[in-house]
Amino acid sequence: MFRKPQKDRRLFNQATNLLRIAERVHDYRRDLMSQDEIENLHEGVEKLNEAVRTRSSEKTVPALQYLQKHLGKSGGCLYPRTSWAENVEMLLVASILAIGIRTFFFQPFKIPTNSMYPSFNGLTYEISGDKRKTSFPLRMLRMISYGANRHKLIAPDDGEIFIPIFSVSKTNAIKTIFPTVKTSGRKWFLIPTTLKEATIYVGVTPVSIKMPLEFNFDKVLRERFFPESPETTSPGKFERWLRMRIQERKIVRRKGQILLKTGEIVKKGDTFLSFDILTGDALFVDRFTYHFFAPKVGDPFVFRTGKINGITEQHNGIPSDKYYIKRLVGIGGDILAIRDSTLYRNGSPIKGSIPFQLNADQSGEYQGYTNRKRLPVGGIDTVPIDTFYAMGDNSDESSDSRIWGFVPDTEVVGKALFIYYPFTKRWGPQF
Numbered sequence: 001m002f003r004k005p006q007k008d009r010r011l012f013n014q015a016t017n018l019l020r021i022a023e024r025v026h027d028y029r030r031d032l033m034s035q036d037e038i039e040n041l042h043e044g045v046e047k048l049n050e051a052v053r054t055r056s057s058e059k060t061v062p063a064l065q066y067l068q069k070h071l072g073k074s075g076g077c078l079y080p081r082t083s084w085a086e087n088v089e090m091l092l093v094a095s096i097l098a099i100g101i102r103t104f105f106f107q108p109f110k111i112p113t114n115s116m117y118p119s120f121n122g123l124t125y126e127i128s129g130d131k132r133k134t135s136f137p138l139r140m141l142r143m144i145s146y147g148a149n150r151h152k153l154i155a156p157d158d159g160e161i162f163i164p165i166f167s168v169s170k171t172n173a174i175k176t177i178f179p180t181v182k183t184s185g186r187k188w189f190l191i192p193t194t195l196k197e198a199t200i201y202v203g204v205t206p207v208s209i210k211m212p213l214e215f216n217f218d219k220v221l222r223e224r225f226f227p228e229s230p231e232t233t234s235p236g237k238f239e240r241w242l243r244m245r246i247q248e249r250k251i252v253r254r255k256g257q258i259l260l261k262t263g264e265i266v267k268k269g270d271t272f273l274s275f276d277i278l279t280g281d282a283l284f285v286d287r288f289t290y291h292f293f294a295p296k297v298g299d300p301f302v303f304r305t306g307k308i309n310g311i312t313e314q315h316n317g318i319p320s321d322k323y324y325i326k327r328l329v330g331i332g333g334d335i336l337a338i339r340d341s342t343l344y345r346n347g348s349p350i351k352g353s354i355p356f357q358l359n360a361d362q363s364g365e366y367q368g369y370t371n372r373k374r375l376p377v378g379g380i381d382t383v384p385i386d387t388f389y390a391m392g393d394n395s396d397e398s399s400d401s402r403i404w405g406f407v408p409d410t411e412v413v414g415k416a417l418f419i420y421y422p423f424t425k426r427w428g429p430q431f
Helices: 005-029 035-054 057-074 083-104 136-146 217-225 235-247 309-314 354-361
Strands: 106-110 124-127 149-154 159-165 180-187 191-202 205-212 251-254 257-266 271-278 282-286 300-304 323-331 335-339 342-345 387-391 412-421
Touching (some): 159 217, 217 271
Antiparallel strands (some): 124 271, 251 257, 300 323
16 A cells, blocks of 8 residues: 655654653653553553554554553643643743743833933924815825824813913922823723823813823923923023013913913804824843943933932932933043033033934934033032933933933943834934
């Protein structure tokens, strides 16, 4: 009788795989098996081994059936394999692999704030025109590509739009120029999270909007309703502008609140504010390289904050163990200063990264470096040994080493390596 070679190969491969399973059953379950089960297993393995060694298909088939029979009695969850057991094993292996990669090689990291803008984006926004309508397919495409989440406010009555400024009487108020309060919400409709809520008035009727806690709503309101005003990140200039509005009686006082007039009248049903919140950059952090090479000035690096004393002091002595991303601008022994929007390292304009020069030139969206507490006008700051000095590329909106001091070298996690989402011009490797 003629047997096809391909069929024989499948048979012997099946036999070889079963012998491996028998070995695992013996190793993992022999303390749970009876003496008879162990002897039957050994006998089945010997018969199948002999059949495979002689390449006898006539002996292999009955030997295979004999071993299958006794493995079925003593194999537990190892044989026959259930889909449940296979799925659990697959998940365990995948989890171990993911943990290993995250711990030693690449860690995913989501940027929440705009302290490194425009090199890296936190939550940003795009304001839509009042009459602009976006089709559903286009909104879905923007959501998938940029993580865009549409927010809009509709007038409940006819009237003028008023924006509260400075104060909110609630205990959970967030201290910003246009005040907001912390509130509860859900992320992805399921996960409980903390959001912030702002209230705008149409006439005397309040209209509320919720948004992520890290989002800068001040900039949306300024751009939409007060485009002639200075940036809210320049407190002195903005407060002078507000005082002028007060002197010009462009405010109303109502129930302990100061409401800023916008001069814009809307009708019931009008959309008076519409904007998209775009997700922050999601990137991989290289945890591997810094085990062999020291961090360099100019690197965008990620570090933990739990052992930074200045940040602990900001939280009333309670360590705040978070991940921050900033640019490394100084190592132990360096002397830093800021003059005329330029950052100086050891007496010379700092080098090592393109954003250093862009900030010095105040080119494009890079606004230059600004003097803050530890680096006042005319002052210097010296970096202690075994620490790093971290600063944001968006100097005006960055809380960094100028505010809370130095990063211990033990707290460095790694270097920003690759932006994998959203799919913008920044997508790709970071150098």
